[in-house]
Amino acid sequence: MYLVYKPEGDEEPKRWRYNPRKIMSAERENIERLTGRTWTDFSKEVVQGSSLCRRALLFTFQKRDHPTLKFDDVDFAWDELTLEYSKGELIDMREAAAESAPADMRTAVLARIDEQIAEAFEDPEEEGKAQPPVAV
Secondary structure (H helix, E strand, O other): OEEEEOOOOOOOOEEEEOOHHHOOHHHHHHHHHHHOOOHHHHHHHHHHOOHHHHHHHHHHHHHHHOOOOOHHHOOOOHHHEEEEOOHHHHHHHHHHHHHHOOHHHHHHHHHHHHHHHHHOOOOOOOOOOOOOOOOO
8 A cells, every 4th residue: 555645736746655564663653642543543544534644644754754844744635645555455455356245236346446456556566465454
């Protein structure tokens, strides 16, 4: 999964690989303080579209390159920040949907996932099966 930031006026987006299992403890703890959520709740809410959670994640990734950055300085328009699945993750989702989607919806579901796969970013470093965001 990727956090993708494309501020208005920028030609190329900035893309960070987001794997909740690989965020270091100091960053996780800071995100918990900033959002008032446990890491598990944060991980769910960032995928569900929580603006505060996505802002905290953007702040965390930007702070790695800009150590003096303050949380209050991070601001974005809703359409400038997205969370995107990688091609491999979408392929895994398609396999699961092919087995579990209701028969009357299966064709439409698979067609939609196929569209997303065609447009998805392909990470040359991605290996193996995608894992769920966090252990619950």
